[in-house]
Amino acid sequence: MLDQDITLADQIFTRMRREIVAGQLPPGSKMSEPELARRYGISRGPLREALRRLESSSLVVRRPNVGARVVELSSEHLLDLYYLREALEGLAARLAAERMGDAEIAELQDLIARHERQVAQDHGLAYYQSEGDLDFHYCIVRGSHNARLQDLLANDLYHLVRMYRCQFAMSGPRAPTALREHAQIVDAIAARDGELAEILMRRHIRASRQQVEKRLNGELATPPPLTH
Amino acid sequence: MLDQDITLADQIFTRMRREIVAGQLPPGSKMSEPELARRYGISRGPLREALRRLESSSLVVRRPNVGARVVELSSEHLLDLYYLREALEGLAARLAAERMGDAEIAELQDLIARHERQVAQDHGLAYYQSEGDLDFHYCIVRGSHNARLQDLLANDLYHLVRMYRCQFAMSGPRAPTALREHAQIVDAIAARDGELAEILMRRHIRASRQQVEKRLNGELATPPPLTH
DNA sequence: GCCGCCAGGATTGTCGACAATCTCAGGCGA
DNA sequence: TCGCCTGAGATTGTCGACAATCCTGGCGGC
Numbered sequence: 001m002l003d004q005d006i007t008l009a010d011q012i013f014t015r016m017r018r019e020i021v022a023g024q025l026p027p028g029s030k031m032s033e034p035e036l037a038r039r040y041g042i043s044r045g046p047l048r049e050a051l052r053r054l055e056s057s058s059l060v061v062r063r064p065n066v067g068a069r070v071v072e073l074s075s076e077h078l079l080d081l082y083y084l085r086e087a088l089e090g091l092a093a094r095l096a097a098e099r100m101g102d103a104e105i106a107e108l109q110d111l112i113a114r115h116e117r118q119v120a121q122d123h124g125l126a127y128y129q130s131e132g133d134l135d136f137h138y139c140i141v142r143g144s145h146n147a148r149l150q151d152l153l154a155n156d157l158y159h160l161v162r163m164y165r166c167q168f169a170m171s172g173p174r175a176p177t178a179l180r181e182h183a184q185i186v187d188a189i190a191a192r193d194g195e196l197a198e199i200l201m202r203r204h205i206r207a208s209r210q211q212v213e214k215r216l217n218g219e220l221a222t223p224p225p226l227t228h
Numbered sequence: 229m230l231d232q233d234i235t236l237a238d239q240i241f242t243r244m245r246r247e248i249v250a251g252q253l254p255p256g257s258k259m260s261e262p263e264l265a266r267r268y269g270i271s272r273g274p275l276r277e278a279l280r281r282l283e284s285s286s287l288v289v290r291r292p293n294v295g296a297r298v299v300e301l302s303s304e305h306l307l308d309l310y311y312l313r314e315a316l317e318g319l320a321a322r323l324a325a326e327r328m329g330d331a332e333i334a335e336l337q338d339l340i341a342r343h344e345r346q347v348a349q350d351h352g353l354a355y356y357q358s359e360g361d362l363d364f365h366y367c368i369v370r371g372s373h374n375a376r377l378q379d380l381l382a383n384d385l386y387h388l389v390r391m392y393r394c395q396f397a398m399s400g401p402r403a404p405t406a407l408r409e410h411a412q413i414v415d416a417i418a419a420r421d422g423e424l425a426e427i428l429m430r431r432h433i434r435a436s437r438q439q440v441e442k443r444l445n446g447e448l449a450t451p452p453p454l455t456h
Numbered sequence: 457g458c459c460g461c462c463a464g465g466a467t468t469g470t471c472g473a474c475a476a477t478c479t480c481a482g483g484c485g486a
Numbered sequence: 487t488c489g490c491c492t493g494a495g496a497t498t499g500t501c502g503a504c505a506a507t508c509c510t511g512g513c514g515g516c
Contacts (some may be wrong), residue, residue, distance in 0.1 A: 052329045149311070
């Protein structure tokens with residue numbers, strides 16, 4: 001039909017990933033192969049393949065002869081993730097400043113301008129928690145022209161980040177600040193200053209991490225990680 | 229029997245990964261499922277699972293309805309890999325300096341001492357191209373106490389690095405230099421100087437990358453990438 | 457002579473069934 | 487009453503077979 005060239009296992013993989021990230025399949029819940037196969041109307045073959053791919057995306061954990069469960073979220077792993085992003089996206093920003101074409105940079109500037117209009121309109125409430133933030137980071141990563149970096153961040157880490165955001169109900173008051181930092185990074189890239197772009201991006205992500213750490217320490221009156 | 233708790237697909241996965249890295253399954257070669265299943269004496273089910281895991285390790289590429297091939301090596305992807313390692317292992321070194329226990333550091337120092345004795349004995353010929361180099365880096369990564377970073381480097385990237393080393397016949401005259409740089413990094417970690425450890429590690433990997441770039445540009449009379 | 461079309465063969469994707477393994481409840485003994 | 491062992495039940499791992507899809511070679515038309 002439209003894009004039926006995609007294999008059945010791929011469809012189920014994408015669908016289950018979306019449901020896990022959104023929380024419809026809650027963390028820690030057991031994923032019975034026969035049950036899921038009935039639920040999605042497929043056989044266990046493609047389903048197992050989808051589970052294997054979800055495992056390599058770190059969205060489910062499998063134990064041999066026991067089964068698969070949706071990954072359990074922990075504040076420790078969330079911080080691990082931020083450290084990784086700081087290093088990887090810092091690299092991406094540096095490479096983007098060195099490698100992006102002029103057209104790509106213009107597109108990026110346009111994206112930032114759209115975000116600014118949207119934030120001004122919404123009073124900056126729904127920027128950070130929406131897809132807008134990840135959109136920006138995704139553009140930078142794509143601009144790095146490093147296939148492996150792109151694959152790693154876009155196919156694995158960002159889905160995990162979105163999962164944490166949904167589950168931990170993270171939004172925070174960083175929306176206007178984040179947007180300003182984004183604009184600074186774009187300026188550095190437009191100026192072809194890779195070193196500065198890397199520094200700003202690392203600082204940007206470190207600030208997010210530090211805010212999460214504060215929240216986890218209970219220093220901020222924001223939604224707790226989860227209700228157990 | 230010994231460690232039969234491992235599932236059949238896991239055994240095949242590990243075995244095929246070893247053969248791909250060593251070059252027994254040459255890059256670009258087609259991996260027919262019936263043929264491989266006969267060859268390893270298993271069915272296509274576990275074999276497909278092993279192929280899927282090899283794909284997520286970037287050792288094979290699969291196209292729907294077409295099949296799997298051993299990944300093609302390219303100098304571009306090799307450089308991508310070095311950029312990633314520079315960022316990730318720099319992070320690992322910083323975290324290691326902050327988080328390693330005293331016992332772990334003593335172990336690391338012991339490893340370096342053993343390497344020094346070995347290099348003195350072998351006149352430094354076979355250090356860089358052996359597993360010794362990756363052993364060192366693996367210890368640092370383990371010391372980062374960041375599960376995701378550890379998983380990423382040890383389970384995926386290092387196998388790719390070893391594959392490139394085997395296929396490109398990379399050794400180079402960097403053996404004594406590399407060992408000296410390793411010792412400096414260990415000193416920084418022992419001094420709990422995370423910032424310095426990161427700088428030194430990044431410089432260490434960048435130097436390797438630059439040497440590879442020179443070689444790819446034909447400025448060094450060393451084995452060419454591959455004979456086509 | 458070159459390009460497009462078509463059938464043959466092989467390969468991959470998918471399915472249902474059987475065997476091996478784990479989990480959990482219940483009973484026995486100390 | 488607590489702990490260990492055992493057996494039923496369910497689940498995962500593995501296998502072989504069928505259907506859908508793709509590559510290869512040859513043929514006909516321009």
